Amino acid sequence: MSATVSPLAPKSYPDMPVIDGVRMATAAAGIKYKNRTDVLLMVFDEPASVAGVFTRSKCPSAPVDFCRANLPHGKARAVVVNSGNANAFTGKKGRAATELTADSASKAVGCATNEVYLASTGVIGEPLDATKFAGVLGDMHASATGDFWLEAAKAIMTTDTYPKVATRTAEIGGVTVRLNGIAKGAGMIAPDMATMLSFVVTDAAIAPAVLQSLLSEGVGPTFNSVTVDSDTSTSDTLLLFATGKAAGQQEVSDAGDVRLASFRAALNDLLKDLALQVVRDGEGARKMVAVTVTGAESDAAAKRIALSIANSPLVKTAVAGEDANWGRVVMAVGKSGEMADRDRLAIWFGDVRVAVHGERDPDYSEAAATAVMQQEDIAVRVDIGLGQGSATVWTCDLTKEYVAINGDYRS
Amino acid sequence: MSATVSPLAPKSYPDMPVIDGVRMATAAAGIKYKNRTDVLLMVFDEPASVAGVFTRSKCPSAPVDFCRANLPHGKARAVVVNSGNANAFTGKKGRAATELTADSASKAVGCATNEVYLASTGVIGEPLDATKFAGVLGDMHASATGDFWLEAAKAIMTTDTYPKVATRTAEIGGVTVRLNGIAKGAGMIAPDMATMLSFVVTDAAIAPAVLQSLLSEGVGPTFNSVTVDSDTSTSDTLLLFATGKAAGQQEVSDAGDVRLASFRAALNDLLKDLALQVVRDGEGARKMVAVTVTGAESDAAAKRIALSIANSPLVKTAVAGEDANWGRVVMAVGKSGEMADRDRLAIWFGDVRVAVHGERDPDYSEAAATAVMQQEDIAVRVDIGLGQGSATVWTCDLTKEYVAINGDYRS
Known part of the structure; x- marks a missing residue:
């Protein structure tokens, strides 16, 4: 958590409605940080359908392995998230830590361990002391409340300078449903997938396989289209x-159900909102x-x-320097x-066409x-002049502050 | 050219011997810089065999297109190199500029335009005023001399903080031959190929096809194994x-000729020397x-x-911060x-093993x-534990100075 809030932060936060069926609590378990919350517990008093998308890293963290193993079961009762330690590259100790955490959560909530989901974020390679969770999860379960979204978003922050929340409503078969989401992430942000941690809850009744289909489709133009530093x-x-x-x-059990149109649009819009909030909090970012x-x-x-443009250090430093360096x-x-084809390229900064026909x-x-x-917000457009393919990705500038933040992150 | 020389610069320059058959001159044509040379002419009074390797960019500069078109001819009489303007993305004007430059060079030297080679480096997208060369090439040809390697290296610098030269000797069939090379490059350095401009001359007698084979093989573990910022x-x-x-x-006309062993080794060693000099002058670099x-x-x-490790901004900023952050x-x-496989990975910084068996x-x-x-010089080694494949690449740290240099390069 930085002392200085990103200049690109939202000017205000939305009112986050209560979503029936989920309660949250946070605690300060002292994983790494002092004087702040670093654990989030989400509780579903009755089993919720669950879908997930994870890093494509060949060296995923222990919690990612744990979630992937539970996902086929399709139902969730508890989510435990900590900040300060990623429990990644921690070997057998890492697996033991996920098992101990899941065990503590299952006892606190009264569910099976395959109904528990875990996520950790922070330093890689340091053993995570999961015994710290055992002492707090019981109290957290007792005190968890539905009106706690902003606090939940705060507990999962690492180098984030502001908490990230978003809410939408949709309609399924004439019934209004709600979606709330939180996210964290500021560096080591790149496809695929873009992020970070994010947790979205809806009060809609949707079968796990359908939920997974919606989520897998939704990440492409949202979380998988943002990059801060090309590091996954x-x-x-x-x-x-x-x-x-x-x-x-009525529960939707078919991914092709036409009643999903409004929900799909709301979900994708919420995912984009959260993904762009992550970019706007890119480490050291001054421009989007x-x-x-x-x-x-x-x-x-x-x-x-x-992505080649958005990940180029030379493009990103030019943006930082407010230099219209279209050659890069x-x-x-x-x-x-x-x-x-050089001679067909055209390039715009905002509405200003800077290059056309190869010059x-x-x-x-x-x-x-x-x-x-x-x-503060800059649109770069390139027309290749060869076909009909198009895409948009979002990134931030590369500043001296990025180097400063990452040059002494562990200390 | 920066006021501050990289701390990683060579402590001294080698004595560069004269290579029979090549003469050089430099001039200040005022392409972009003031009070420095910015044009190099290399003259081969008799046709020299030539080989070339170029950027894999899909949007190459006009001089790259020009050289590629001449290369099948296999013989060179003149090379014109300028700094300050890359003559890239300059459309028809760019092609006209290469033709005018080649025309001026062919008249000055007395050769065909398909015996002329061109290279330009500097800002992209600005038209290059090639009429400036016409006025200086005649005098340059008259004054060109064989003992001019360091001055040649200086004339082709852009953001380089020191000129890059290297020399080697080899033996072919009992006869001692010499190789001299110069290079420039400090940013926008990444495979493939790594760089930058480099010109190597030998007094050996080697047929063009053999020379091309040697060069194409030689770049893999040298110029194509260095990266400053992943930008090609x-x-x-x-x-x-x-x-x-x-x-x-006696001229070598077969790439499989066993007499080439010593020459091949010397060439590869010289290419590596020049490639590492480029990395050691990486923009803002403080560590190799x-x-x-x-x-x-x-x-x-x-x-x-x-390359994934060497191009990671988070790894490179950790190096800048002297942080042994092996998690990155x-x-x-x-x-x-x-x-x-996470559980087979081992990682060393220098001789210090920091991680093994997944933790x-x-x-x-x-x-x-x-x-x-x-x-100043840091060795990072990773053993994947799966097979026999190995490779080494070289990079530098990512510092605030890199951002500063590239945030106001054009101004």
Whole structure:
């Protein structure tokens, strides 16, 4: 948690409604931080449907392994999240820590350990002392409450400078349902998947397989389209729970059910909201950049080109310096490996077209381009001129503060 | 050219011998810089064999296109290199500029334009005023001299803080031959190929096809194994010329000729020397890092893992902060996409084993690891524990100075 809040932070937080069927509590277990909460317990008094998406790292954390093993069971009663220690690359001790935590949670909540979900975030490679959870989970279960979303978001922060929450409503078969989500993440943020930890709960009644389908589809243009530093965490975890408590809504058990349209749109919008909040809290970020690529051979090619631009240190430092250095955008297009024809490329910063037909725009105005770069939110658009593929990804600038934050993170 | 020389610069420069058959001159054509040379002319009074390796960017510069088109001819009489402007993404104007430059050079030297090679480095997207070369190339040809290597290296610098030169000798069929090389590059340095501009000349007599074979093989573990910032330039050019002036050496016309052993070793050693000099001048670099991966499924897998580590902003900022943060090395192994088993990984900083069997080394000493990180040259080794593949790549740390240099490069 940084002393200085990102200048890109939201100006206000939404009122987070209570979602029937989920209660939360936080505690200060002293994992790493002093004088702040570092454990979150989410309790579903009746089993909730659950879906999950995790890091594609070949060296995932012990909690990721634990969640993946439980997911086929499809039902959740408890979620334990800690900040300060990722319980990653901790070997047998790491597995023992997940088992001990799940055991403590199952006893506190009164459920099976395969109904428990775990997530940890923080330093990699340090053994996690899970005995610290045993002492607090019982009290947390007793005191857990439904009106606690912002506090929940605060307990899972690491280098985040602000808590991340979002809420939406949707309608399924005439019944209004709610979705609330929290997220954390500021560095080691890159596809796939983008993040970080995020937990979304809805009171809709949706079967686990359908929930999984919705979530897997939803992450592509949202969490998997944001990048802070191209570094993929060992611990990325996004879990979606459905409590089924929305009065009168019949459970949806088919992913093709037309009644899901409104819910799908609301879910995707909420995921995008949370994902962009993560980028806006990118370590050291002072500017947010939306990179849109059009005219590529395919959507997938467009996304790879967009990520090549968004992950380029030279593009990101130019943004930090408010320098309309579109030559570096050309460089990043060229290194992406995707088809591109220099003489068909066009590049815009905001609404200012800076390059067209393989050279500087004849009407190029350095002053106009620089004025765009001086804004807080910058749109970069590249048209490849070859096909119909398009994609947008979001990133932030690369500043001296990023280097400072990451040069002494452990100390 | 920076006011502050990299702390990793060589303590002294080698004496660069004259190579029979090549003469050089530099001039201040005022392309971008003031009060310094910015054009280099290399002249081969008799046609030299030539080989080349270029950027894999899909948006290469006009000079790269020009060189590629001439290379099948196999013979060179002149090389014109300028700094300050890359003549990249300059469209028809860019092609016209290469034609005008080649025309001026062919007139000055008295050769065909397909015997001229061009390279430009600097800002992308700005039209290059090639008329500035026309006025200086005639005088440069007249004054060119063989004892001018360090000045040649200086004329091609951009953000480099020191000129890069190297020399080697070898033996072909009992005759001693010499190799001299110069290079420039400090940012936008990444495979493939790593760089930057580099020009190597030997007095050996070697046919163009053989020369190309030697060069293509040689770049893999040298220029294509260094990375400063993962950003691949549009202009990367490495040219190798053989003047054939070594007295009494019969031309080698077969790439499998056993007489090439000594030359091949000397060439590869010289390429590595120049490539590492580029990394040691990485923008803002304060530390040099050699990342060695062993025990991977294949050499190619090892190289991809090593590059994932070497390009990770979080690893590079940890090095800048002298933080033995091996958790980030684990992260980078995990995101590489290559096979890895957490429980078989071992990691060393210098001679200090920090992790083994999927967790922190039981004998881990933070003090010993930190002592390694405080050095200028840091060796990171990762054993994957799965196979026999190995590779080494070289990089530098990511510092606030990198951000500063690239945040206001154009201004």
